[in-house]
Amino acid sequence: MDPLAVQTKQRIQKVLEVIKGDISTLRTGRASPLLIENLVLCVYGGSTNLKVMELATVGVTDARTLIITPFDPSIIQDIQKGIQEANIGFTPVIDGHVIRISIPQLSQERREELIKAMRHKLENGKIMVRQVRHEAMAGIKKEFEGREDEIKRLEKEVQKIVDETIVMIEEIGKQKEKELLQI
Template sequence: MSRTTYKELEGKIESTLQFLRDELKKIKSGRANPSIVEDILVEAYGDMQPIKNVATISVADPQLLTVQPWDKSLVEPISKGIQEANIGINPAVSGDLIRLPLPQLTEERRVEYVKLMKEKLEEARIAVRAVRKDVLVGLQNKEKDGDMGEDDLNRMEKHVQNVVDKANEEIEEIGTHKEEELMKV
């Protein structure tokens, strides 16, 4: 397999896996994690900004996040933005600090989050299959054009499948870890 095709395959698969990791971080596990609120858009300086660009988000304890705006005039817009994001967290403002107590997850909610997580895993598997299909079609076209022989094509197809199998194993591993995290009381 040409280095470009191989790097392209690995790059696309890695970006798919990173997107999956980022999406799963947004699924609340009942534990405080800055990723729950960092991308919420708030009005700041006449524009919409993610909270992570205008404040420091910290984990005070396993059930509490704190948001410390860099500019005290942003306390209210950040608090309002979190409320309007409809994520089940009610901000408590004390001075220039915003406290975000995280409610305990019910068993029913945990099961819903596991279901959502499995949907995200399936989306990642579909994306990996699409990458595999694109690479294989490209290789078959090269073989058809006479740029490579049938033996090379077969060898490269096996290599592509090995890379895809490893990616699918990693997707399963990520899913197993997140499910354990979600179901842990």
């Protein structure tokens, strides 16, 4: 495989990881640490902003309950307050040295909103992939100027990578939609 094609594949792989990360943050009916671990909270009297995963371990006790165990028990109130102020639809409850969050059932209307948001994220991902393709095609034409056979071969190779990635993105979307519709 040509170095340009390898570089394009690597860039598209990074785009795919970004898409997967974006999609994983969409809330399904199930508890998942991904729902809150990247939430940035103001702790220690407002002097420090840290992600939940930097402040505590986040675990799942059952299909609808998250449990947060702070590394420093003195900031348990700050973590609870920060999650409430984030307006993500969760009510954290302090239970001794841990915080419990019950994940509420999604309404049908909310599921449809999440599916719409997911489709928008997927479309943005496809646009990013096409942008990488466009840049790769321009690089190929510049590097192999005058060698039409080589240009055509590499363009086909890049297009094949793009087509495979678009299929993967659509599959990710189908799986997430299935998760969102599951009651």
